[in-house]
Amino acid sequence: MDLGEKLALLAASARYDASCASSGSARVSGTGGIGAAVPAGVCHSWTGDGRCVSLLKVLYSNACRNDCAYCVNRSSADIRRASFGAEELVSLTVEFYRRNYVEGLFLSSGVFSDPDIVMERLIEVARILREREGFAGYIHLKGIPGCGEALLRKAGLFADRISVNIELPTSRSLALLAPQKSGAEILGSMRLLGEAESESREDAARLRSTPRFAPAGQSTQLIVGASPEDDRCIVNLAAALYRRYGLRRVYYSAFMPVAPDPRLPSPTSPPLLREHRLYQADWLLRFYGYGADELFEGAESSFAADIDPKCSWALGHPSFFPVDACRASYAELLRVPGVGPAGARRILASRSSRSLRSEDLRKMGIALKRASWFLSLDGSPLREPAQPEVIRASLADHSPPGKATGRPAPAGQLELEFS
Numbered sequence: 001m002d003l004g005e006k007l008a009l010l011a012a013s014a015r016y017d018a019s020c021a022s023s024g025s026a027r028v029s030g031t032g033g034i035g036a037a038v039p040a041g042v043c044h045s046w047t048g049d050g051r052c053v054s055l056l057k058v059l060y061s062n063a064c065r066n067d068c069a070y071c072v073n074r075s076s077a078d079i080r081r082a083s084f085g086a087e088e089l090v091s092l093t094v095e096f097y098r099r100n101y102v103e104g105l106f107l108s109s110g111v112f113s114d115p116d117i118v119m120e121r122l123i124e125v126a127r128i129l130r131e132r133e134g135f136a137g138y139i140h141l142k143g144i145p146g147c148g149e150a151l152l153r154k155a156g157l158f159a160d161r162i163s164v165n166i167e168l169p170t171s172r173s174l175a176l177l178a179p180q181k182s183g184a185e186i187l188g189s190m191r192l193l194g195e196a197e198s199e200s201r202e203d204a205a206r207l208r209s210t211p212r213f214a215p216a217g218q219s220t221q222l223i224v225g226a227s228p229e230d231d232r233c234i235v236n237l238a239a240a241l242y243r244r245y246g247l248r249r250v251y252y253s254a255f256m257p258v259a260p261d262p263r264l265p266s267p268t269s270p271p272l273l274r275e276h277r278l279y280q281a282d283w284l285l286r287f288y289g290y291g292a293d294e295l296f297e298g299a300e301s302s303f304a305a306d307i308d309p310k311c312s313w314a315l316g317h318p319s320f321f322p323v324d325a326c327r328a329s330y331a332e333l334l335r336v337p338g339v340g341p342a343g344a345r346r347i348l349a350s351r352s353s354r355s356l357r358s359e360d361l362r363k364m365g366i367a368l369k370r371a372s373w374f375l376s377l378d379g380s381p382l383r384e385p386a387q388p389e390v391i392r393a394s395l396a397d398h399s400p401p402g403k404a405t406g407r408p409a410p411a412g413q414l415e416l417e418f419s
């Protein structure tokens, strides 16, 4: 198999991994330009300082000894298998970088051998890029669960980000759909990465020349809809991962079957609206100060289809509102639908020098169509009170695609306390 074929195959095999946020790209050179088209294998991701970078996204190998039911590369799948050599990947990365196709590399792999051996191969690619090629671009490496601690620590010295995919929200679902995977190994790797990252931060505070461990932190991917867990279970797990292991991002990936399997549901379309609601809730956890338990206070354990989780919370807490924009704290302002962190900061900054009017709020980027139901100015509500159904209808969020699906009761949460 020539290198081009290998690249097409191993880029296609990698496209199901959402832990490096991806959007397809087919950049071509213009007249007089150099290089060939890249029909697959380029995705976009965000660095620790918020820059968007394009990455060559490939697997080292799509051979895998595991048989995860949801995965296109599972051992029982009848697909062409291929593996890169380290030098092939280095030369592809450097070539694409020179041609300005990519600014970095996202490298994952099937578990084609012992986890230590697979991890060593991934590290070797990153090491050659950094040490021999002087490559300073972004590198995202997959952490292979079950590999040794020393290897994960070494990976973090070459990679900007490392991700260990948890894939399923409970140990019960892992045992059913990914029987060779171990929740304890996955969480153990995450814990180790979290510890290494915080040790490196502390060392760097004492000695600035200390090499940073995976400066863009760690991320993971959760598949949504392959197993019966509800949104409450998934949000609780995500919150625990952020809190306990310092993850930077949890990515949610709407499930679509790659092959019929009696253990898997057979949706006609991926649950994109559900995925979208989970991303919205994730945002509330990370930037708005919500606790996972606050997002599901009643009997509900799945997000509403018609409104987003923040509006749901607001409608469920009428006594909290109206929030007075002239007096409220930052945390209170963040609870108002239509007010984000930047808007809340602008309100705080501007009211110290003058009194606020609703026109000022609009100019600050506050979404008054939603916020006006929940805000007051110097004790005067921005809008006349209305029945909850009327407010709910006006808050309806029609933008995301797909349909929400009902979910049965959650199975037991993955055990986060292990050694």
Ligand code: SF4
Residues within 6 Å of the ligand: 064, 065, 066, 067, 068, 071, 072, 073, 074, 075, 109, 110, 111, 178
């Ligand atoms: S370990 Fe499972 S999810 Fe990962 S490549 Fe192998 S079969 Fe796919």
